[in-house]
Structure formats: structure tokens, C-alpha cells
Amino acid sequence: MSDRILAAHGSGGKLMNDLIEKVIRKILGDSVQLDDAAILDTAGGKIAFTTDTFTVTPIFFPGGDIGKLAVNGTVNDLAVLGATPRFISCGMVIEEGLDMEVLARILRSMRAAADYAEVSIVTGDTKVVPRGNADGIFINTSGIGILSEGATRQPITPGDSIIINGSIGDHGIAVMAERNNLSFSRGLHSDCAPLNRLIAAVTRDFAGSIRFMRDPTRGGVASVLNEIVKEGNFGARLTEERLPIREEVHGVCELLGLDPLYVANEGKVLLIAAKEVSEEIVACMREITEGAAAQIIGTITDDFPGRAYLETSIGGSRILPHLTEEQLPRIC
Amino acid sequence: MSDRILAAHGSGGKLMNDLIEKVIRKILGDSVQLDDAAILDTAGGKIAFTTDTFTVTPIFFPGGDIGKLAVNGTVNDLAVLGATPRFISCGMVIEEGLDMEVLARILRSMRAAADYAEVSIVTGDTKVVPRGNADGIFINTSGIGILSEGATRQPITPGDSIIINGSIGDHGIAVMAERNNLSFSRGLHSDCAPLNRLIAAVTRDFAGSIRFMRDPTRGGVASVLNEIVKEGNFGARLTEERLPIREEVHGVCELLGLDPLYVANEGKVLLIAAKEVSEEIVACMREITEGAAAQIIGTITDDFPGRAYLETSIGGSRILPHLTEEQLPRIC
Numbered sequence: 001m002s003d004r005i006l007a008a009h010g011s012g013g014k015l016m017n018d019l020i021e022k023v024i025r026k027i028l029g030d031s032v033q034l035d036d037a038a039i040l041d042t043a044g045g046k047i048a049f050t051t052d053t054f055t056v057t058p059i060f061f062p063g064g065d066i067g068k069l070a071v072n073g074t075v076n077d078l079a080v081l082g083a084t085p086r087f088i089s090c091g092m093v094i095e096e097g098l099d100m101e102v103l104a105r106i107l108r109s110m111r112a113a114a115d116y117a118e119v120s121i122v123t124g125d126t127k128v129v130p131r132g133n134a135d136g137i138f139i140n141t142s143g144i145g146i147l148s149e150g151a152t153r154q155p156i157t158p159g160d161s162i163i164i165n166g167s168i169g170d171h172g173i174a175v176m177a178e179r180n181n182l183s184f185s186r187g188l189h190s191d192c193a194p195l196n197r198l199i200a201a202v203t204r205d206f207a208g209s210i211r212f213m214r215d216p217t218r219g220g221v222a223s224v225l226n227e228i229v230k231e232g233n234f235g236a237r238l239t240e241e242r243l244p245i246r247e248e249v250h251g252v253c254e255l256l257g258l259d260p261l262y263v264a265n266e267g268k269v270l271l272i273a274a275k276e277v278s279e280e281i282v283a284c285m286r287e288i289t290e291g292a293a294a295q296i297i298g299t300i301t302d303d304f305p306g307r308a309y310l311e312t313s314i315g316g317s318r319i320l321p322h323l324t325e326e327q328l329p330r331i332c
Numbered sequence: 333m334s335d336r337i338l339a340a341h342g343s344g345g346k347l348m349n350d351l352i353e354k355v356i357r358k359i360l361g362d363s364v365q366l367d368d369a370a371i372l373d374t375a376g377g378k379i380a381f382t383t384d385t386f387t388v389t390p391i392f393f394p395g396g397d398i399g400k401l402a403v404n405g406t407v408n409d410l411a412v413l414g415a416t417p418r419f420i421s422c423g424m425v426i427e428e429g430l431d432m433e434v435l436a437r438i439l440r441s442m443r444a445a446a447d448y449a450e451v452s453i454v455t456g457d458t459k460v461v462p463r464g465n466a467d468g469i470f471i472n473t474s475g476i477g478i479l480s481e482g483a484t485r486q487p488i489t490p491g492d493s494i495i496i497n498g499s500i501g502d503h504g505i506a507v508m509a510e511r512n513n514l515s516f517s518r519g520l521h522s523d524c525a526p527l528n529r530l531i532a533a534v535t536r537d538f539a540g541s542i543r544f545m546r547d548p549t550r551g552g553v554a555s556v557l558n559e560i561v562k563e564g565n566f567g568a569r570l571t572e573e574r575l576p577i578r579e580e581v582h583g584v585c586e587l588l589g590l591d592p593l594y595v596a597n598e599g600k601v602l603l604i605a606a607k608e609v610s611e612e613i614v615a616c617m618r619e620i621t622e623g624a625a626a627q628i629i630g631t632i633t634d635d636f637p638g639r640a641y642l643e644t645s646i647g648g649s650r651i652l653p654h655l656t657e658e659q660l661p662r663i664c
Contacts, residue, residue: 005430010460023432024456027439028422031452038454042478044376051421051474052457055465062606087372089383090360091472092516093425098337100355107359120363122370124356125384125472128342129662133387133467140423140457142383142474330461 013219015325037077039147046147048083050074053091053140057330059106062176063170063190066139067106067267069332071113071121072194073217074143079196080269082203083145087113090124091140096131106137117194124141130197132136138198154274156211158234160300163271165198165285166191166223166293169260171267173252175331190246193267198290202271206281208266209274216270217332219323222261224270226306226322235304238320240313242297261310262323264331272300345551345655369409371479378479382406382413385423385472389662391438393510395502395522397568398471399438399664401598403445403453404526405549406475411528412545412601414535415477420446423458424473428463429632448525451475486606488543490566491612492632494601497530497617498523499576500553501592503599505584514587519580525599526569530622532601541606548602549664554593554652556602557640562654567636570647570652572644574629593642594655596663604632 008015025032033039038051054070071088071126078085090110094103114121114150124295170191195215205209216224225236231315236260255261267290278296285291298311308320340347357364365371367384386402391618396404403420422442426435446453501521509520527547535542548556557568570593577592585592599622605613610628617623630643640652 003432005432005435005460007428007429007460007462010426010458016458017545019458020456023436024422024439024458027436028443028446028453028456031454032422032456033454038419038421038474040454042374042376042418042476044374047379047476049419049421049454049474049476051423051427051472053426053459053470053472055425055459055461060578075640087370087381089370089381089474090356090364091383091385091423091474093385093387094337094342096337096339100335100337103337104355104359107356122363122365122372123381123383124352124360124364126342126348126351126356127385127387127662128337129387129467130339132464134470135461135465136386138425138466138470140383140385140472140474141382142421142423142472144372144374144379144381144476175628221459232525260443288607330399330459 007329013141013223021180022327024181037081038198039081045133048078048081048145048147050077051140051142052077053138054332055138055330056175056332057135058178059063059136061175061190062188063174064192065106065109066137067109068113069192070139070141071110071117072192072266073332074141075117075119075194076195076215078145079199080215083147085117085119085143085196088121088145089142090121092221093127093129093134093138095136096134117196154157154271155232156232156300158300158302159203159275160272161296162236162238162298163278163281163294163296165269165291168265169245169249169253169263171264171265172328172331173249173296176328177252177253181224182252191265193290195269195290197287198285199269201288202281202284205284206273206277209277210271212272214270216268216275217264217266220262220264221270222308223319223323225320229306229308233305235301236298236308237301238298238310240310242295244295261320263328266332337633339661345555350499367582369413371413380410380413380477380479382409383472383474384409385470387470387662388507388664389467390510393469393507394520395506396524397438397441398469399441400445401524402471402473403442403449404524404598405664406473407449407451407526407528408547409530410475410477412547415479417449417451417475417477419476420451420453422453425459425461425466426472427466427468428460430468449528468542468574476528486543486568488560488564488604488632490632490634491607492543492604493570493607493628494550494570494630495605495610495613495626495628497601497623499578500597501577501581501585502596504595504663505581507658514584523597525622527599527601527622530617530620531601533620534613534616537616538609541609543604544604545604548600549596549598551655552594552596553598553602554640555655557652558654561638561640565637567632567633568640569633570642572642573628576625576627593652595656595660596633598664
């Protein structure tokens, strides 16, 4: 463990996991749950609770802005746990000198996102720090969702299908292109969107067949798969030719030497489900805006236990390692 | 309204209220509750929900640090609403290069504060930003408390007593002295402490007689009193000679031209209660560590409706205005 905080400690990769496991949870205790949201027993039932601070730069990017991202990010962390998102908080750290109209634009965007996702922003906090201390604005959104008693989840087993609701890598690449003024990047848009409607539809019809759901944000699809396989006696194989990756995203990734499988998404859910119903799940997803391009992209395997890997178009296999370094800083 | 964010927009004074009323709530909507925490109806009952981001500098100060402050601040926002604090989140924005041992010290402090206040830290988020973007560390703590059905609160009426659980202005002055290396300031300590035990004891015995509770943090005692009187047809009179203010706090305030009534506290509750039981409430508070120096400091009056004012030791009256400018930046 390094004796200083490195950029990679914030990446969603291995160093970040080490920080969480070896420093944060070791000190704060096991009450800190490892998912992006915690499930809590209250006198009246179960709720889900999550927190996320957004430091994205630039604040505005094609397809979204820090406000929309903050609301949807928190909605999604609750939704993937099977909770119905209800209440959101808004804690802002604003840099002195920020244009009031910029703040208003961000707040309008938060309101629109909250209305669309059918959640209420119910409490907030505002801090102002001197110039040079918050790079415009940081926004923390914490959220509460209501859990109904659902079917008990069956464990992931070889043969299960890996499903995603649409194209991969859009958010990270859209932010990166905007930040670097890549003029050829027209057509790139963040996928920033709330997943609660999509997930509610899928879980209503297929609750007993869904093994796992997670939004592949920081660290992307490959990092989520690494999380899944590290605990189990199975591997996760993606099929390259089935991966929905936009031409523009491919282009920017090749130019910058990035792998879209490690790039952040902000409107995607990675779902592991029983093979028997996987086609039906995809059909169900495609009926909803946020799932229009849903696709089965891989399978859980007996091969390569503990590994995520890619079956390439030319017939080879490429391991998708648990990355240590961050590819893209400050994309959320 | 200024067209840029000013330091005073983060102060807890009038400009901050304007920002909240005229920009934030106007855009985010009335679902944003005005107290420091929101009360929410869930299927299973009522919960309280709060958020606070801490940007205090320096990170360590006599009597506490940013971690202890973050836990206690959130515990207190829930406790003053009459909720039992239960669950806390921890969202950190860490500046690249922060010493890992500094982070560990802060986390240990959070854990100790959570254990003492009997709350669990259940979920978290970690972002790392480049040097110069977060001034060491910012910590957001959001919190959930459970509300039991209590007695309906009676409105504040002239004759009610104003009670505080101990000395005024300790936190802000301790941080300020530390920041400015005021070597004569030995003996100054932040009052940073959780109020839930104290409030639970008082509300258990006197629920029907308590009109109002609030922790006078940013903007201090005078700002809370201004909040109270602005809605009602009554005034709030403090009696100078009854104010518990430490000699050291007086000294630093005189030197720096500050009024301790506007300085932040982090372990204090301002309580308005029926006069008949106010001595009993003070006696009850004094039995608990956090209320050992409890005191009746004033009364709700028919005079000066809409105003908070001070009855001075020499027999005069001094209005305590709703401040526009911040006295002390970044003390929480």
C-alpha cells in the first residue's frame, strides 16, 4: 500500500479496492457494506441507502452534466439493488466565483432528472470554498430506496447469461472527448440515464431468474465482471462480436489507447440471469427506452475460474485483468 | 441576487438563505425541506434524512478533526429533529497526494465518533481529484434516523425559555485560532460532540413541553434565533450575563472583532421549551456529559416581534441582526 493517495485510488480498479478493504473498511468497520448502496433494516421494513460524490470535469458534456449525472448515478445505485428509489439529497461544494446561471442550469438539470426518475430531492447542504478548491462544483447525492420483499436470489452458476441494456463506454468517452476538444467526436453522447424503470420491469417479470445486477460505472464492464468472478468458482466470458460498442467510441478508444470495456457507463446495467429466460429478458428490456439496444454479451463459464475474459472475433481468448491504474480520471 | 457565487453564499446567513430560497428550492422544488434534515414517510414509518459536506480547514484542530465533525454534525442534524440516528454514509473527495496516515487518522476518528454516538457507517464513496482541487479532503456524511410517533409540538409562544446545553462559540474559535496559529489560544477546544443521548433524555421526559430544537452550527446562536423569530409574532431575548462563553473565546473574539453569538458550535443544541419546566430540563441536561453546563439563556417575548436581541449587562438592548456576510469561512 502506497503511503500517499494516488489518482488510481479513485479509479474503481484494484488500488481502489485495496484502499476500501485495507484502509476504509478496516477502520470504519464491517458495517460499511461493499455494494454501492447499503441495505438497512428499519423498524418498518428494509430500505436501501447510497452515497456518491460527483467531481466530473467538464461540468457540462454531450448528453448530460454534473447535475443529471448526480441524480441518475444515485437512482441507479439503488435500482440495481432492487430498491425503488424515492428520496435524494443534494450536498454541493461550490467554488467561489461560480457563475450563478451555471449553478441554476445544473439545478434545473437535477430537477428534470429527478422528475423523470420519479424521485424527490428532499434535503441539501451548500458549502462555498475559495477559488481553486473545488474546481467549479462538486455534488454529493445520497439516496434512499424502498425494498419490497422479493424472491431470494439464486447464486451465479456456469451457463448463466451476461446481459447489458445497450452500448458500452459512451459516458466516459463523451466526457473525455469534450474535455480534450476532439472535434471529430460529434455524435458521441453520454448514456447518462436512470435505470429504475427498466429494472422494475425486468424484476417484476423475472425476479426469480436474475442472479445479479450492477451499473458498470467507474472501471466499466470489465471491472464489474472482475468483481463477480473473484468470489466464485467460475469465469465470465464476453463475446467480442456481440458487444454493442458505437463506431465513434471505438474510434476515440483506438486513438487514445483505451479499452471500452474499462470505460465508465452511466445508464447501463450489467445483468446475470438464467440462460433459459435470457432472450425473454432482452425482449422485455427492449420495450423500454433505456433498454432499446439490450443484448446478451456473454456467459458464465466453468473455464478460467476467477477470470473475466473476452472471446475475440478471430477466435482467441484475451484475459480482462483487474486494472490497477485509472484509465480516465474524473469522469463521474 | 449576485450573478456569481460569493463566499457569503456559504455562510449560514442571509445570502445563503436567499440562495436556498431563490435559486435552489425554486428550481429543485418544494420537496427540498428547509430543516437540516428531511422527514420522510416510507411504507414502514417515518424516517429522517440529512446531508452535510465538511470542508473545514485545518483538517485537525483542538477537540476534533474533519472526521469526528462529519459524524457528529450529521448525528446532530437528525437528533434535533427528534429522530434516533442510525445509519451514516461517508462520501470522500480526497486530494491526490494526501498522506495515507492522515486519511487513516481521519477514518479512525470517524469510527470512534460513530461508535460513541451508536450509529453505523454503512455505505461510502471515494473520489480522488488532482492536487489543488479539494484542499486535502472533503467529507460528505448523509444520515438516516428513525422517528417514533411523538407528542405533537406546541408552537413557540411568548414566555417560553431559551436553553442551551453549554458554552457558546467554542468550535468556530478553536478552528480559527488553530488556523491562525494564535499561540495564546491554549485551552480552546471545539465542542464537537454528538447530541443524540442528551436529546433522547430530554425528549423522553419533556416531549410535550419542547417547542423547538436546533443545533446552532454555521451562523451560530444568533442565526438560529433569527430563523425562529422571522416566522412568528414574537421576539427572542438573550440575557448577556447568562450566556456561557469561555474567557478564551471572549478573548479571541475581541481580538478578531467577532461576536461569539454568530460563531459556529458543533456540540450544542438550542432548545425552546415551556417556562414551567425549563429548570427541570436544565437539571436533566446537566446529568449528561454533553449537557453538564446547560443554562437558560433567554426568553421568547412579546417585545420586538420578528427580532432576536440581547439584553446587555449594563441594561441596554442590542438587536442581533440576520447577518449577510460570513464571519468565519470553512469552519465546518
